[in-house]
Amino acid sequence: MPSSWRAQLLITRIALYLASALIVVWSVAPFLWQLSTSFQEDRLLSSPTPSFLPWPGTLEHFRNIFVEKEFHLYIVNSAIVAGLTTLFCLAIGAAAAFALARLRVYYHFGILALILSVSMFPQIAIVAPLYLAASALGLMNTYTILVLIYLSLGLPLVIWVLFGYFQTIPREIDEAAIIDGAGPLRLMVSIILPMSLPGFVTTGLLAFIMAWNEFMFALAFTSGVERQTIPVGIANFTNLYYVPWGDLAAASVVVTLPLVLLVLAFQRWIIQGLTQGAVKE
């Protein structure tokens, strides 16, 4: 029966394509629905038979969020907070991960476990004490407090991922650099960091997305449009009497775009094989 294995191959292939299609639909459909919603008139959104296609379309929701709800102010706040968080996360995280991975630090696994355990605290449990501390220090409604909190939330992840990345770099590279005359700082800046760019881009993106999307702390520690971030801003759209679904969808589309653009822009850095050629594997 020479054709039986061909039939089997065909079935396998069809199953594979079906599974892939399912995953694509599963992940993209909500976003497409949101996109469609953002272009539909309120009248259609509340009709008994909703439409998938935005027809007739409208840009009214986009006008609403930028002109009436000053959404751009939230975006600026989020960009500043998330940008600073990413910057500090990478700077501090790289130094910490480098020291733990490469220098003679006693109990470095104990330190790593401690760092990880910090991120295991239920966040809701630390809101109240942090609130008291922040108001005592006069940091309420500032970028500083948000960046500080996001830094402590993001650092464990950044340190762990970069630590793992640094560990994959062969020791002989360090030793060659040390013999060439490099001190620890030079070794980190000139050798280890350039070799870890993909790890940097990945962890940087994760930190940025975490700070960009965070809601609870932002809600608790900011109180006006001059400091509130996007998730809080979007929550402000809804009032007691009315849920503006179209505006919500439009705002969500607007804030998802920068993330997608960031990932696309850095995609070429998220590549394998940057260390290729350094050593014989």
Next chain:
Amino acid sequence: MAPVFLKSITKAYGAFEAIHDIDLEIEDGAFVVLVGPSGCGKSTLLRMIAGLETISRGEVLIDGEVMNDVPPKHRDIAMVFQNYALYPHMTVAENMGFALRLAKVPAAEAAEKIRTSAAVLGLTDLLDRYPRQLSGGQRQRVAMGRAIVRNPKVFLFDEPLSNLDAALRMQMRVEIAELHQKLGTTMIYVTHDQVEAMTLATKIAVVNKGRLEQVASPVRLYERPQNLFVARFIGSPQMNILPARAADGGGAARLLDGSRIALPWPLPLGEDGELSVGIRPEALLIADDGALGGRVTLAEHLGGLTLVHIALTDGAPVVLQAVGAPTVAVGDLVRLRVDPAGLHLFDPDGRRIAKPGES
């Protein structure tokens, strides 16, 4: 260029000693090979000279200066690693110039040094390439270029050829030997390959379990192994080692199968004293009047040479190396004569029993 002295070097990890009390004198311009089985401590020894490992006891002197507490960059050494350890994000020229950049050598001078070093190693056309664009041999050459561009007092090589295929290894071996002739710099080279050691070294230090077994020139090491370990380790195929007892008032050695090898010099042992007889494969000759007898189990034809594997009458395996292709077939019974020049005797502790005239 500089001599290197190791004085009672010891490396201890807690109670465990990896290196025991090693003394080694490396003359200015020498090519010393540290050779031994894996895990014998030879790499640790090299890394202690480089400053990558701390020294538990003893002293390392380079050019007359104690280096124990001097950081690697101030020891004026360069090292070539087994896996090359090139910087993957830098071009060949940048790899070679990294040390010069750190030492704040003026750019024009550094470029000149890189150019001349590249010319020595045939890397001139590759200066703008990245390591990932190079073949294994080229990468190893860049690693050597990175070392010679600094014109160090001492070169250290840590199994530099182990990752290359056989043909390339031979070629690079020749290149390293030529490099040493050209530069005349002191070189210390670690390998587990005794062929590399024999062909490259002016002096070989055989290391075993953290101790020096013997230090001598390649020829002397081959001709006068001081103990059974060196006898087995140096030479390919291995020396045949057979247990025996003294016989005929010390004038002969009696093997376990009863056959006697007449000795051209008297043994300093009583009748029936135990010893080990070592016979180099090329010192076994097929001859009808031979003292030993056995059956051919395998013949390996290497072209110019043939290795004949023979089981003696008690089953003990020996290897004979003959020039050309002797007419023997598997299963043949042969008689073997022993050439005294390739005959070595060892006492029960494995120490060499000196021939008359040996110091």
